[in-house]
Amino acid sequence: KTFKFSLPPVSSLLRENKMKDAKKIIHSIKVGISLALISLLYLLDPLYEQVGENAIWAIMTVVVTFEFSAGATLGKGLNRGMGTILGGGLGCIAAVLAQNIGGVGNSIIIGASVFIFGTIGTYFRLFPSVKKRYDYGVMILILTFSLIVVSGVRTEDQKVWEIAVERLLTIVMGFVVCICVSLLIFPLWASDELHDSIVSRFQHIADSLQGCMEEYVKFVSQKENKKPGASFSVCKSFLDSKSKDEVLANFAKWEPWRGKFGFFYPWEKYLKIGDVLRELAAIILALGGCLQASETAMKVEPVSQSVQMEPCEAIGSGIVWSLRELGESMKQMSKCEADISEKLKTMRGEINLVISTSKIAAIDNMDALAVASFVFLLKKVVEKVE
Amino acid sequence: KTFKFSLPPVSSLLRENKMKDAKKIIHSIKVGISLALISLLYLLDPLYEQVGENAIWAIMTVVVTFEFSAGATLGKGLNRGMGTILGGGLGCIAAVLAQNIGGVGNSIIIGASVFIFGTIGTYFRLFPSVKKRYDYGVMILILTFSLIVVSGVRTEDQKVWEIAVERLLTIVMGFVVCICVSLLIFPLWASDELHDSIVSRFQHIADSLQGCMEEYVKFVSQKENKKPGASFSVCKSFLDSKSKDEVLANFAKWEPWRGKFGFFYPWEKYLKIGDVLRELAAIILALGGCLQASETAMKVEPVSQSVQMEPCEAIGSGIVWSLRELGESMKQMSKCEADISEKLKTMRGEINLVISTSKIAAIDNMDALAVASFVFLLKKVVEKVE
Numbered sequence: 001k002t003f004k005f006s007l008p009p010v011s012s013l014l015r016e017n018k019m020k021d022a023k024k025i026i027h028s029i030k031v032g033i034s035l036a037l038i039s040l041l042y043l044l045d046p047l048y049e050q051v052g053e054n055a056i057w058a059i060m061t062v063v064v065t066f067e068f069s070a071g072a073t074l075g076k077g078l079n080r081g082m083g084t085i086l087g088g089g090l091g092c093i094a095a096v097l098a099q100n101i102g103g104v105g106n107s108i109i110i111g112a113s114v115f116i117f118g119t120i121g122t123y124f125r126l127f128p129s130v131k132k133r134y135d136y137g138v139m140i141l142i143l144t145f146s147l148i149v150v151s152g153v154r155t156e157d158q159k160v161w162e163i164a165v166e167r168l169l170t171i172v173m174g175f176v177v178c179i180c181v182s183l184l185i186f187p188l189w190a191s192d193e194l195h196d197s198i199v200s201r202f203q204h205i206a207d208s209l210q211g212c213m214e215e216y217v218k219f220v221s222q223k224e225n226k227k228p229g230a231s232f233s234v235c236k237s238f239l240d241s242k243s244k245d246e247v248l249a250n251f252a253k254w255e256p257w258r259g260k261f262g263f264f265y266p267w268e269k270y271l272k273i274g275d276v277l278r279e280l281a282a283i284i285l286a287l288g289g290c291l292q293a294s295e296t297a298m299k300v301e302p303v304s305q306s307v308q309m310e311p312c313e314a315i316g317s318g319i320v321w322s323l324r325e326l327g328e329s330m331k332q333m334s335k336c337e338a339d340i341s342e343k344l345k346t347m348r349g350e351i352n353l354v355i356s357t358s359k360i361a362a363i364d365n366m367d368a369l370a371v372a373s374f375v376f377l378l379k380k381v382v383e384k385v386e
Numbered sequence: 387k388t389f390k391f392s393l394p395p396v397s398s399l400l401r402e403n404k405m406k407d408a409k410k411i412i413h414s415i416k417v418g419i420s421l422a423l424i425s426l427l428y429l430l431d432p433l434y435e436q437v438g439e440n441a442i443w444a445i446m447t448v449v450v451t452f453e454f455s456a457g458a459t460l461g462k463g464l465n466r467g468m469g470t471i472l473g474g475g476l477g478c479i480a481a482v483l484a485q486n487i488g489g490v491g492n493s494i495i496i497g498a499s500v501f502i503f504g505t506i507g508t509y510f511r512l513f514p515s516v517k518k519r520y521d522y523g524v525m526i527l528i529l530t531f532s533l534i535v536v537s538g539v540r541t542e543d544q545k546v547w548e549i550a551v552e553r554l555l556t557i558v559m560g561f562v563v564c565i566c567v568s569l570l571i572f573p574l575w576a577s578d579e580l581h582d583s584i585v586s587r588f589q590h591i592a593d594s595l596q597g598c599m600e601e602y603v604k605f606v607s608q609k610e611n612k613k614p615g616a617s618f619s620v621c622k623s624f625l626d627s628k629s630k631d632e633v634l635a636n637f638a639k640w641e642p643w644r645g646k647f648g649f650f651y652p653w654e655k656y657l658k659i660g661d662v663l664r665e666l667a668a669i670i671l672a673l674g675g676c677l678q679a680s681e682t683a684m685k686v687e688p689v690s691q692s693v694q695m696e697p698c699e700a701i702g703s704g705i706v707w708s709l710r711e712l713g714e715s716m717k718q719m720s721k722c723e724a725d726i727s728e729k730l731k732t733m734r735g736e737i738n739l740v741i742s743t744s745k746i747a748a749i750d751n752m753d754a755l756a757v758a759s760f761v762f763l764l765k766k767v768v769e770k771v772e
Contacts, residue, residue, distance in 0.1 A: 024512045032505030035532055039500050042536040043493045056533055063504075063529040068512075107429045114425050118449075119418030126410045126454070143449040146421055147442055150428040243629040 034181045054170045061174030069190035071251035073182045077175040083140030088164040091148030190251035245274045420567045440556045447560030455576035457637035463561040465523030473530030474550040481538030576637035
């Protein structure tokens with residue numbers, strides 16, 4: 001009941017703010033709703049009689065596992081569940097073993113097992129493959145194991161099992177609340193976010209390449225001394241996007257039923273496209289650097305340079321066009337038309353022609369050639385995805 | 387007592403494994419030691435009588451806050467402490483307020499306050515500046531607030547305070563154990579790691595630039611068709627290093643007393659150097675791309691190209707030398723000699739000379755010019771650091 005008051009302001013905020021801010025607010029309110037729901041365990045007497053003090057574990061689960069995207073929440077919740085089950089099971093075995101020995105030996109065995117388990121578990125957490133997807137699960141495993149083993153000293157044989165089972169149940173309760181709220185109320189998908197960011201990157205790279213070409217034309221034809229630069233900051237930010245992509249793809253792996261590819265969604269392909277786009281961004285950055293550096297060279301011989309302008313311009317705009325086209329076809333998840341490949345082939349031929357007839361505009365052509373070959377590569381990757 | 391058995395194998399492992407593996411093992415054993423120490427709270431009767439069931443909070447603190455580097459552990463522990471104190475204080479106030487109203491109003495107020503607090507807190511966590519350093523603290527704040535407010539329903543006025551204070555004390559105990567073990571036994575510093583990685587990056591970039599130049603010379607003089615490529619994978623991995631650097635610098639900020647700069651360690655300078663090195667890596671990658679792409683161009687006119695080889699070679703090796711020198715001076719944290727700057731100036735002059743006498747080897751010169759200007763930039767940054 002408590003959370004119904006604030007739904008009207010949410011919908012007005014949705015209209016007022018931009019998409020990203022709206023998503024943040026939705027996420028925050030979802031967390032608030034989950035917390036209010038789970039605290040009913042304490043507030044309603046019949047529920048409290050069933051659960052008792054263990055309700056703190058449900059609250060803890062909600063706060064800790066509720067993440068921004070549905071995939072991240074699912075992944076963390078499953079990690080937590082598996083870690084608790086495994087750690088609890090192993091902990092119970094160790095506790096029972098220690099109780100059978102009894103006396104001072106009991107304490108020594110418990111201390112030693114906590115030490116050994118903590119050491120091995122932490123070492124496992126540092127393996128890159130484990131760290132990537134199961135870091136949280138192993139941490140919870142160590143935690144549950146230590147708690148169960150250690151509290152086994154102070155309770156009898158039977159109660160250790162009871163504690164473990166009750167805690168697991170409350171954690172499952174918290175997890176169920178998280179998942180329901182996360183999936184049923186305005187779900188935010190990591191896979192959609194990854195898709196959108198890759199698609200928008202095509203557009204941005206095309207934009208900055210176009211900006212680069214325009215600056216070049218202006219520079220040569222009108223002798224303007226304005227330095228290009230504004231359009232490259234986007235490219236620079238793309239260079240750092242690898243880890244962000246990997247995190248998103250990692251979360252997206254927990255959302256197997258999304259998208260039209262069913263259970264075999266090609267996340268590695270997305271990462272590969274991201275890699276190629278990053279290399280492309282690096283090349284465009286270097287092209288921009290050449291443009292800035294070439295001022296001195298231009299002054300020495302401006303006339304012979306401008307002879308070769310038209311083909312360069314045509315090639316540049318062709319590359320921009322095909323990048324846009326690729327981005328568009330990825331957005332609609334449809335097979336891109338075959339003529340992009342055709343057009344790139346003819347462009348390659350043109351570039352070779354330009355190079356063979358003149359070596360003067362060599363800098364720009366070389367880079368354009370490299371760009372064309374990368375777009376070629378891109379083409380292949382996109383075809384694999386479709 | 388339990389952890390002394392395993393110290394001899396540690397020292398033998400240290401010798402066997404490489405440095406990085408050794409660090410991982412040291413970290414794992416440190417976690418094990420902390421866990422064994424903190425579980426003494428349960429195992430020793432006099433301690434258990436003091437602490438009671440709250441000892442689980444101490445164990446939880448150890449498992450959750452013990453991170454790889456000392457800075458990360460400190461940061462997480464302080465975040466946890468601050469979050470607990472603030473959340474506990476606010477929670478107590480809200481619980482007392484709710485108790486004064488009583489009846490059904492009590493439950494409604496508690497539910498509403500949990501919802502509002504959870505929503506606002508989660509929204510704060512999404513701000514980039516908060517997320518970077520205080521994400522964990524705000525999470526703990528929400529958690530503690532909810533736990534205290536909700537459990538306030540089931541206990542009397544006085545006991546809420548007691549619970550909060552006891553939990554805080556056990557969390558502090560866990561934190562103290564973490565910090566002592568982390569700082570006193572083979573401490574692993576995030577600041578050292580950041581410094582080493584930046585220094586080694588200078589060497590790697592110099593290596594791959596040298597490899598690039600050598601390939602170029604071979605390619606032009608002996609007409610070998612071998613493609614360069616092996617040396618560029620290092621450069622590519624540097625492009626993705628930004629987020630890693632930022633995380634390390636973030637941890638390093640929690641280690642203020644490290645290094646000879648005292649409390650004003652210039653971490654932003656390190657990040658700036660990292661940025662410049664990344665741009666340099668992007669340019670070298672593009673240079674390599676040009677080299678691969680220029681096969682066709684070379685075949686058309688190999689003779690005129692090789693005329694300009696010597697100055698290019700000299701310039702390339704000059705840049706490699708100054709990169710090495712800069713890395714070395716950073717390693718020893720000493721002022722780098724003034725003649726690097728001098729040398730770069732003369733190199734710039736040489737490059738301009740090459741360009742004005744001939745436009746044929748333009749590709750390579752342009753890129754070399756850009757590299758030189760970046761090294762210039764680098765020089766300035768390093769001077770700021772020293």
